[in-house]
Amino acid sequence: MTISINIRNKKFYKDPDKAAASLLILIAVIMVFLLVINLLQGKDSNISEYPSLKFLISGEIVKDIDLENLEENIETHKIKFYDPIYEKEKRYRGFELKDVLQFGFGDEWKNSDYTDIAFEALDGYVAVSSISKLKEPGGYIVFSDLDFEQWEPISIKEVTPGPFYLVWAGQDQTTKNEYPWPWQLSSINLIKFEDQYSPVFPSGVSKNSSVYKGYEIFKGRCVRCHSMNGEGGKVGPDLNAPQSIVAYRNAYMIKELIKHPSKYRYTQMPDHPDLSDKDLDNILAYFNYMNEIRD
Numbered sequence: 353m354t355i356s357i358n359i360r361n362k363k364f365y366k367d368p369d370k371a372a373a374s375l376l377i378l379i380a381v382i383m384v385f386l387l388v389i390n391l392l393q394g395k396d397s398n399i400s401e402y403p404s405l406k407f408l409i410s411g412e413i414v415k416d417i418d419l420e421n422l423e424e425n426i427e428t429h430k431i432k433f434y435d436p437i438y439e440k441e442k443r444y445r446g447f448e449l450k451d452v453l454q455f456g457f458g459d460e461w462k463n464s465d466y467t468d469i470a471f472e473a474l475d476g477y478v479a480v481s482s483i484s485k486l487k488e489p490g491g492y493i494v495f496s497d498l499d500f501e502q503w504e505p506i507s508i509k510e511v512t513p514g515p516f517y518l519v520w521a522g523q524d525q526t527t528k529n530e531y532p533w534p535w536q537l538s539s540i541n542l543i544k545f546e547d548q549y550s551p552v553f554p555s556g557v558s559k560n561s562s563v564y565k566g567y568e569i570f571k572g573r574c575v576r577c578h579s580m581n582g583e584g585g586k587v588g589p590d591l592n593a594p595q596s597i598v599a600y601r602n603a604y605m606i607k608e609l610i611k612h613p614s615k616y617r618y619t620q621m622p623d624h625p626d627l628s629d630k631d632l633d634n635i636l637a638y639f640n641y642m643n644e645i646r647d
């Protein structure tokens with residue numbers, strides 16, 4: 353038996369049998385090592401086989417339901433529609449939103465104590481939407497992309513939208529019209545907006561004031577990216593702290609930066625060409641009011 357191994361040690365070289373035996377032992381050790389790693393990984397993937405959705409009421413977890421359990425209890429649908437985020441027609445498998453809310457919360461989600469639902473994504477992104485909007489037909493929580501084995505990457509960030517993605521099948525049910533489209537959805541929080549987001553709420557104004565109307569637009573379209581007094585989304589700057597936007601920008605420039613920021617900068621903030629002058633005045637009235645009542 354002749355084996356030539358490139359080892360400096362002369363003794364090894366002179367005794368080929370010993371060298372071969374050492375080599376075999378080394379190979380055996382490596383194989384056992386790989387086997388152990390494999391077993392550990394196998395165990396790990398068993399644990400996270402099914403993704404889960406958390407249901408919260410006023411920030412407190414009431415249920416954590418995995419996909420298998422959701423599929424056993426809620427009717428699934430195959431849907432096909434134009435997805436404005438992908439900008440093309442897509443096919444998904446998923447549940448009707450109202451069925452998921454009913455299964456997760458029971459009748460509680462129809463209790464008028466609650467005004468909104470905050471959908472939270474794995475990366476901390478939160479989309480808030482009023483319950484009256486969510487009751488409309490067209491909303492689905494989808495869990496499988498029928499055109500792709502896994503998921504087709506979404507947005508400029510090329511992330512996967514799974515495990516859960518909230519979509520709307522109606523043509524006008526877009527983010528522009530205040531429908532929430534969170535991907536990587538991880539929890540659904542049933543809230544009374546005033547309590548959960550009190551720093552954003554303009555307390556002490558009537559519901560038909562321009563301040564309140566501005567607040568409603570802000571709640572529907574801006575708070576997912578902007579905070580007021582530290583409460584809200586973290587994608588864009590806080591618009592009331594440490595100083596209000598109205599303290600360091602004039603009204604004309606604020607409206608310009610809301611209506612078409614892309615005219616001035618490369619930015620993550622979307623243009624809002626559909627907001628009327630009246631809408632912009634209302635948003636400004638809201639900013640001014642929040643500046644006045646800040647302590």
Ligand code: HEC
Pocket residue numbers: 569570573574575576577578587588589597601606609610613617618619620621622624635
């Ligand atoms: C997708 C996230 C996103 C949404 C939605 C969004 N913004 Fe922005 N906004 C940003 C970011 C990020 C900036 C930071 C500056 C920039 O990149 O232009 C910004 C900047 C601004 C500014 C300018 C701040 C400054 O001093 O330069 C104003 C005012 C503003 N947003 C208001 C709004 C209003 C009002 C809405 C809702 C109608 C809104 N934004 C919706 C992300 C967003």
